[in-house]
Amino acid sequence: MKLSIPKPTPIVRALFLTGGMFWWGTQTLTVPRPATQFSDPREVVNQSLPAGSDSTRLYLPDDLEATLWAEAPMFYNPTNIDVDARGRIWLTEAVNYRNFNNKPDTRLDHPEGERVMILEDSDGDGKADRTKVFVQDKDLVSPLGIAVIGNRVIVSAAPNLVIYTDENGDDKPDKKEVFLTGFGGLDHDHSLHALVAGPDGKWYFNTGNAGPHTVTDKAGWTLRSGSIYSGGTPYNTSNKGNLSSDDGRVWVGGLALRINPDGTGLKVMGHNFRNNYETALDSYGNMWQNDNDDQVVSCRTSWLMEGGNMGYFSQDGTRFWQADQRPGQDIPTAHWHQEDPGVVPAGDITGAGSPTGVVFYEGDQLGPAYRGMLLSAEAGRNVIFGYKPQPEGAGFSLPRTDFISTFAQVDTAYKWNDIREDTRKWFRPSDVAVGTDGALYIADWYDPVVGGHQMKDRKGYGRIYRITPKGKNLKTPVIDTEKTKGQLAALTNPAVNVRLLGFEKLRAQGEKAVKPVARLLKDPNPYHQARAVWLLAQLGPKGRQKVEEVLKSGTPDLRVTAFRALKQVVPDILKLAGQAVDDPSAMVRREVAIALRDVPFGQSKELLLKLARSYDGRDRYYLEALGLAADKKEEDLFAALKAGWPADPVQWDQRTADLVWRLHPKSAAALLKQRALAIGLSADARRQALVALGFIKDETAARAMVDLAKAADKTIASQAGYWVGFRRANDWATLLNWDEIMPPKLSEAEQKMMAMRQKLMDEYTKEEDRVKLAKEMAASPEGGKLLVGLAADKKLPDALKAAIGETIFTNPDQSVRTMAGDYFTRPGGGATLSLKKLSAISGDAVAGQTVFRTTCATCHRHGQDGKDIGPELTRIHQKFDRNTLLDAILNPSAGLAFGYEPWLITTKTGQTYYGFLLSDGQQAVVVKDAAGQKQTIPTNRIASRKQYTTSLMPDPVSLGLSEQQLADLVAYLMKGDK
Numbered sequence: 001m002k003l004s005i006p007k008p009t010p011i012v013r014a015l016f017l018t019g020g021m022f023w024w025g026t027q028t029l030t031v032p033r034p035a036t037q038f039s040d041p042r043e044v045v046n047q048s049l050p051a052g053s054d055s056t057r058l059y060l061p062d063d064l065e066a067t068l069w070a071e072a073p074m075f076y077n078p079t080n081i082d083v084d085a086r087g088r089i090w091l092t093e094a095v096n097y098r099n100f101n102n103k104p105d106t107r108l109d110h111p112e113g114e115r116v117m118i119l120e121d122s123d124g125d126g127k128a129d130r131t132k133v134f135v136q137d138k139d140l141v142s143p144l145g146i147a148v149i150g151n152r153v154i155v156s157a158a159p160n161l162v163i164y165t166d167e168n169g170d171d172k173p174d175k176k177e178v179f180l181t182g183f184g185g186l187d188h189d190h191s192l193h194a195l196v197a198g199p200d201g202k203w204y205f206n207t208g209n210a211g212p213h214t215v216t217d218k219a220g221w222t223l224r225s226g227s228i229y230s231g232g233t234p235y236n237t238s239n240k241g242n243l244s245s246d247d248g249r250v251w252v253g254g255l256a257l258r259i260n261p262d263g264t265g266l267k268v269m270g271h272n273f274r275n276n277y278e279t280a281l282d283s284y285g286n287m288w289q290n291d292n293d294d295q296v297v298s299c300r301t302s303w304l305m306e307g308g309n310m311g312y313f314s315q316d317g318t319r320f321w322q323a324d325q326r327p328g329q330d331i332p333t334a335h336w337h338q339e340d341p342g343v344v345p346a347g348d349i350t351g352a353g354s355p356t357g358v359v360f361y362e363g364d365q366l367g368p369a370y371r372g373m374l375l376s377a378e379a380g381r382n383v384i385f386g387y388k389p390q391p392e393g394a395g396f397s398l399p400r401t402d403f404i405s406t407f408a409q410v411d412t413a414y415k416w417n418d419i420r421e422d423t424r425k426w427f428r429p430s431d432v433a434v435g436t437d438g439a440l441y442i443a444d445w446y447d448p449v450v451g452g453h454q455m456k457d458r459k460g461y462g463r464i465y466r467i468t469p470k471g472k473n474l475k476t477p478v479i480d481t482e483k484t485k486g487q488l489a490a491l492t493n494p495a496v497n498v499r500l501l502g503f504e505k506l507r508a509q510g511e512k513a514v515k516p517v518a519r520l521l522k523d524p525n526p527y528h529q530a531r532a533v534w535l536l537a538q539l540g541p542k543g544r545q546k547v548e549e550v551l552k553s554g555t556p557d558l559r560v561t562a563f564r565a566l567k568q569v570v571p572d573i574l575k576l577a578g579q580a581v582d583d584p585s586a587m588v589r590r591e592v593a594i595a596l597r598d599v600p601f602g603q604s605k606e607l608l609l610k611l612a613r614s615y616d617g618r619d620r621y622y623l624e625a626l627g628l629a630a631d632k633k634e635e636d637l638f639a640a641l642k643a644g645w646p647a648d649p650v651q652w653d654q655r656t657a658d659l660v661w662r663l664h665p666k667s668a669a670a671l672l673k674q675r676a677l678a679i680g681l682s683a684d685a686r687r688q689a690l691v692a693l694g695f696i697k698d699e700t701a702a703r704a705m706v707d708l709a710k711a712a713d714k715t716i717a718s719q720a721g722y723w724v725g726f727r728r729a730n731d732w733a734t735l736l737n738w739d740e741i742m743p744p745k746l747s748e749a750e751q752k753m754m755a756m757r758q759k760l761m762d763e764y765t766k767e768e769d770r771v772k773l774a775k776e777m778a779a780s781p782e783g784g785k786l787l788v789g790l791a792a793d794k795k796l797p798d799a800l801k802a803a804i805g806e807t808i809f810t811n812p813d814q815s816v817r818t819m820a821g822d823y824f825t826r827p828g829g830g831a832t833l834s835l836k837k838l839s840a841i842s843g844d845a846v847a848g849q850t851v852f853r854t855t856c857a858t859c860h861r862h863g864q865d866g867k868d869i870g871p872e873l874t875r876i877h878q879k880f881d882r883n884t885l886l887d888a889i890l891n892p893s894a895g896l897a898f899g900y901e902p903w904l905i906t907t908k909t910g911q912t913y914y915g916f917l918l919s920d921g922q923q924a925v926v927v928k929d930a931a932g933q934k935q936t937i938p939t940n941r942i943a944s945r946k947q948y949t950t951s952l953m954p955d956p957v958s959l960g961l962s963e964q965q966l967a968d969l970v971a972y973l974m975k976g977d978k
Contacts (some may be wrong), residue, residue, distance in 0.1 A: 018068060019058040035418075042761055053295060057424070059463065060404040062366065067245045068122060069441065069466035070128035071404050075117045076108060076460035078157075078443040080194050080357065081494040082279075084148045087436040087476030089119045090134070092143040092155060095460050098187060100234050100753060108460035113138035116146065116155060116164070118171060119464070126466060126474065135173050144186050145194025145278070149261075149497050150504075156205065158183045158191035163579075180217065180977065185210030185225075185237040188947070190254070190275045194357070197500035199283045200568060201507065202258050203863055206289065208275035209253040209312065211239050218263030225251040225271070228920045229315035231947065240920070241317025252317030256287060256304055260831060270304045274312045278431070279304075279497075280358040280374065283530035284557050285564045286396075288375045288389075290355035290376045294321075294900070295872040298335040299388065300353055301376050302347030303396045305621065306594050307628050310344055311337035314919070319730065323918030323926050324521045325932065327869045331872060342627055343660045345620050348387070348398040352875040354380030356430030358442070362527035363494030364436025365474055367466075371525070375403065375427035377442070382406045384429055384442065391556070395621030396592040404442070404467065426457070430499060435615040437474040442468035447779075449884050456884075478481045481505050482517055490906045491535070492520070492528045503535055511540045518546050530561045537565035544569065556585040563591045581610050586622050589614060593622075593629035603627075603776050608637055617655035627662045638665040642924065648680045654685075661688050666698035673704040676716055687719060694723040695731075706741060729936040732736045732921030750911075753782040757910055761795070774800045778807035784816035789912030791823035792904050793944055801825070814858065815930035822948070833890055833956060839883050839969040848972025859930065859953070869932045870953060873902065877976045886970055892951035903927060904949040907941045917947075 010102055050922050053951035057702055058066045070089070078091045092202045095110045097178050104111070113136050120130040126978030134153065145156030154166040155171070161180040185191025190208030198204050207213060210233075212226035224243040230236050232771070240719040241252050248464045254273030255453060274290040282288070291312075302310065309315060312335070326332035338348040356377040362372055374387040389396040406427040428445040435441055442465040447457040467475050479493065480486035481501050488504030506513040517539065520532035533550055536543035550562040564804055571578050577592045593611050596604045612626055631636045638660070645656055647669040652660070657675070675689035690708070705727070705944035706722035728738045746754065759765055760773045767903050777783025790796040796804075805824035811817050820826075849865075857866035862873045876885065905913040913959060925942070927935045956966055 003765075017215065017233065020866050023761055028501040039715055054576040058404055058406060059402075059408050061369075063369075063470055064467055065470045066404070066465050066467050067126055069121070069148045069464045070119050070131070071463035071497075072461045072970075074119060074131040076117075076126065076273075076462055077444070077445060078430055078462045079143065080145045080465070081443045081464070082146050082148045082194075082380075082497060083433055083435050083441070083443060083481075085150075085436065085479045085481070085490065085495075085498050085501055086506055086765055087121075087288065087495075089128070089433075089435075089465075089754070090146055090148050090153065091117050092140075092146045092157075093117065093462075094142040094144070094214070097142050098233070100187070107458040107505055109541075110136070112136050114140040114143055114157070116140075119544075125469075126473070128464070131597050132171060134166075134171055142189070144189065147197070147203075147497055149197055149500050154179065154203075156192040156194055158185040158188065158207070161192060161205070177483040179258070180215055180266075183207050184213040184239065185211050185234060186233065188233045189277075190229075190232060193276070194278050195528055196279060196281060197503075198258070198281045199285060199499070199503075199531050201261070201500065201503050201534070203261055204256070204258050204269070204279050204281060204287070205277045206256045206273070206279045207254060207734050208277075209273065211253075212243065213255065215266065217259060217266035219265065220248045221256075221264075221266055221657060222270065223251065223257075223266055225255055225268075225317075227251075227252045227313050228917065229253075229313075229318060241313065242318075243317075250316055252315070253292070253298050253312045253777050256289065264842055265890075268308060269864065270308045272309045272312050272315075272317075272343075276310075278357045280360045282292070282372075282804035283362060284561045285526040285530075285534070286389075288358055288360060290350075290358055290712065292353075292355055295331050295335065295876050296878075297457050297872050299349060299350045299378075299380075300336065300346050301350060301355070301374070301385065301398055301400070302916070303398070304346050305590070305624065305628070306393070308624065309342055311340065312344065315340075315342060318329065318554075318921045319919035319926070320916075322693075322916065322928060324726075325868075327719075328815070331868065339691065342624070343526075344624050346454035347396075350381075350385065350400065351377065352380060352878040353378045353854075356429060357433070359432050359434055359496065361440070361494070362525070363434060363438040363978050364525060366440070366469055366492065370663070372527075373403075373632055374398075375440070377432050379428040379430060379445065380924075382425060382427045382429075383887055386433055388401060393616075393619035393621055394586040394625055395619075412587045422881060433843070434475070434494045434496065435466075435474075435967045436479070436493055436498055437476045438494045439474050441465070442467065448881070463764075481828065484509070484513070488516060488520070491517075491531055492525070493521070499531065499949060501532075506535055506539050509539075511542050511841065514542045514546065516538050517543075521546070521550070526555075526557070529558060533558060533561045533564045537562075537569050539768040551579060556587055559583065559585065559588050560591055563588060563595075567591075569596050570762060573599065574607070577604075577607050584615075586616075587871055590622055590625040593625040595629050596629045601633040603635070604633075605640060608633070608638060612637065612641055612659060614658065615655060616659060617653070623658055623662050626659070626704075627953060632661055634663040635667060638663050638668060644916050649675050649680065657685060657688060661692040664692045664695045666696050666700060668692060669698065669700040672696075673708060676708055676720070677711065677713070679713070682940055683715070686716060688720050690723065691715070694727060697731045699735045702727065702735045706736070710800065725882040725936075729919060729924040729926050730921050733921065747782075749780065750782045753777060753780060753786055754910065757786045759876065767799070769798075770800060771803045774804050777805045779811060780809060781813035781816060784808055784813060784820070785912035785914065786910055787814065787905070788819045788823060788914070789906040789910060792912075792946055793906055796823075813930070816955075818902075818930070818951075828837045829885055833966070835883065835890055838886055838963055838966055841963060843964075843967035843971030845968070845971040845975050847965075848970065851961070851969040852972055855961065867932050869928065869930065873973060875976065877974045882970055886966070889966065891968070892953040892955060893911045902951070904946045904948065905937055905942060906944045907937065908943045909941070913937060 053290050058964050066095035073734040077094050079094045081091045081300045091585045115136045116134040118132050119128040121128050122130050140157045143155050143157035147154040151166045154163045160178045163177045163179045167174040183192045188210040190210035192207045195203050195205035209229050214224050216222045224245045227241045230239040251268050251271040254276040256270040259271050273291050276289045280288045288302045325356050332349045337343045355377045358376045360926050361373045376385040382404040384403045388397045408423040417667045428447050429442050430445040430452050430683050431443040435439045442462045446461050449456050479490050481490050487502040487505040517532050517535050520528050547562050550558050570875050579591050580588050672689045672693040676686050689765045704722050705720050711717045714754050756773050776850045809826050810818045859870040860866050860873045903917040913927045918928050924936050
């Protein structure tokens with residue numbers, strides 16, 4: 001079914017309250033809005049806005065309407081929301097967000113800790129009129145998630161997942177339990193996110209890549225997960241990849257997790273995200289997530305395959321994607337490793353932005369067009385994306401629409417980026433939830449910036465919108481879970497976590513509940529049918545029998561659900577897999593493959609062969625599921641399959657070549673080498689063979705690639721040469737003697753400067769000669785790096801620093817000039833530029849393009865111009881308004897993009913490498929310098945390393961840019977790539 005949404009039309013709702021209602025116990029207090037310190041930030045009117053513009057206007061389908069349901073001072077800075085069985089909205093605040101960047105004396109402050117708030121519409125008029133503090137706790141530091149499940153309130157605040165229990169129903173916690181602990185990312189938004197109840201009765205949640213995460217569940221099972229990423233906060237200083245968990249697997253990056261409500265059974269459902277902000281489950285058991293990017297071009301919304309690698313870091317987490325970017329790969333492909341075996345397809349690449357909360361709408365209250373809609377909040381783009389996922393092979397396609405936004409989809413009369421400031425851009429949806437009434441509720445953080453650990457709205461303002469059918473008064477139902485009827489009402493409610501109340505009560509009835517629950521199998525809402533399937537599987541033999549009948553039904557989605565539900569309760573997984581292995585649906589066979597991941601080859605051989613033989617040669621999702629099924633069984637499966645293939649690998653069809661590419665067993669190395677050399681094959685087929693060879697961690701593969709790098713075919717030799725140079729720093733580092741195969745070489749200039757360095761440090765060199773040597777070195781790119789290295793290691797005599805400072809800031813190497821600022825005094829330093837003054841200067845976009853090409857293009861790309869060293873800027877206008885972009889240029893170190901923190905590596909011989917750390921393995925590190933070159937440094941040659949909090953990008957003064965040039969540059973960037 002395709003998404004059909006009426007044409008969006010603007011609506012305006014001027015419903016801002018003059019005061020808030022605080023509900024405390026049995027006493028209601030009306031609290032007027034303070035007149036000074038925390039006045040409404042929208043009271044500052046931007047005179048440059050078009051007539052009639054209003055930051056409260058939302059564009060959405062014309063059969064829906066939006067009202068402002070609640071706003072500050074009823075709460076502040078909402079990060080996440082949930083709904084309880086009474087229809088009340090619960091939210092977590094992050095008023096003290098990033099104390100290290102946002103000092104308490106400049107903004108609203110909660111010295112007693114962050115709060116969990118409860119908001120209620122007590123009179124049913126469609127607006128909140130009561131608010132109360134559930135808890136304020138110093139242990140809650142920038143909490144990013146909340147789930148309300150009965151009397152349990154689960155709050156996500158790294159390093160802890162905390163459960164507050166209200167045992168007497170007075171809306172105050174009587175018990176506090178640290179449910180899980182050990183998550184990285186204190187006061188970091190790449191950390192622990194919201195928990196949600198799944199249709200199976202288990203709890204699902206996720207965490208971003210600010211590890212390491214070392215978490216032990218209540219049964220003693222320990223998760224150990226990390227990556228190369230550190231930084232973003234003063235607390236996130238130590239992280240590393242290639243950590244093994246108790247299941248023997250290496251999980252990296254952001255994680256999707258599942259756990260039983262009693263704290264046992266912690267399980268990784270997917271990994272290698274960057275910052276997966278929230279997980280949404282539909283009632284079939286499908287997991288949906290969005291994810292942020294590094295480059296302002298590659299954010300995504302994805303369907304998550306159980307156990308899947310989602311491709312942000314290298315497979316062991318020791319390398320950023322930039323280290324693995326192959327020649328010719330565009331950024332989205334490289335960013336999510338989409339041409340690597342063992343990675344799930346990325347889903348919908350949405351471009352620039354900062355994705356936040358997600359929810360899957362399964363209710364009927366909004367109308368049939370919206371049932372089955374995935375909603376993804378995009379704070380960076382001021383929009384809620386809407387998707388109607390479409391089955392496609394073993395996965396899904398995700399057609400996207402701008403479902404709700406503060407900007408029209410087509411607006412030729414006005415573009416926000418032409419305006420210096422526009423409070424419509426301050427709409428920052430942090431979460432979207434479904435109420436018990438079937439309405440949508442949108443939490444708005446409301447701030448002029450998003451990302452970079454910054455906060456510009458000093459008043460902590462926030463708001464919640466309510467979306468309902470136009471002209472229809474949705475009512476909050478009364479849910480009584482003490483009776484079967486009420487339990488079924490809870491199970492079929494559109495509010496996600498409310499369903500678990502009905503699920504748990506019905507499950508407690510056992511087989512007595514089979515009959516009433518089975519009636520839901522004929523419910524007109526297919527999601528209600530799916531919820532019944534999950535529950536019936538847990539209602540004893542009679543319930544399981546009903547589910548086994550569904551396994552033979554004519555609806556693929558329900559067959560998938562039945563298989564998933566039975567997989568959790570039946571003891572014989574092989575018997576269950578045998579019942580579904582021949583299913584005509586690739587989606588069902590995908591689930592069979594996933595279920596066989598931990599089954600030994602001797603037991604699963606025939607099933608694996610059947611699954612492999614049903615691969616159609618096109619379905620990447622299905623191919624990845626096969627790879628998961630063959631985990632640690634690749635050699636055995638390859639040997640069994642090869643018996644039915646042509647002996648000559650050149651004769652393999654595409655389907656066979658794909659299977660070998662995904663399995664890449666070491667026994668295929670010689671065969672892949674033959675395919676790479678076969679001139680009769682297409683260029684793509686030969687390249688695929690090289691890639692497969694490049695992923696085999698074995699000496700035979702390394703030697704085969706070295707041979708191919710010497711091939712007469714220059715194209716193949718060039719491609720193989722890349723793999724040799726790349727793999728020598730990681731997977732193949734210890735397999736061959738690389739110093740013999742690729743001996744290190746110094747250029748004549750480097751040799752000269754090394755000799756000068758030695759003389760400079762010689763205690764017998766005269767002082768005047770030292771000064772002369774230092775100045776000559778300071779004028780040379782190679783010498784400048786050596787001097788910075790000496791200064792960083794505190795080996796440079798102070799008497800030389802003044803002389804070096806006179807010259808080094810004119811060094812032709814930009815990275816040297818940037819590094820020098822930390823150790824030497826710039827002549828005539830101290831000049832500053834005023835944001836206030838600059839914001840009043842009009843810019844010329846044509847002149848700005850010239851500024852970009854001459855000053856910025858050495859590191860940044862915009863359209864077809866520039867290099868991929870620093871972050872991509874083509875779509876920066878979609879994320880920043882004019883003044884925010886100006887601020888970022890004036891203060892490049894205030895909000896460093898993740899992964900772009902500079903490092904200085906000094907070798908034992910004094911060589912210095914400065915740039916972005918792309919790879920940090922046991923054998924070598926890789927640094928990308930300011931020229932875009934990847935430098936591989938063996939770890940046994942490293943003397944020191946230092947991470948900087950200052951940007952590799954120089955400030956405008958050091959670049960020599962005038963105020964007018966800056967205004968012109970910003971005018972050009974705000975136009976976008978047209």
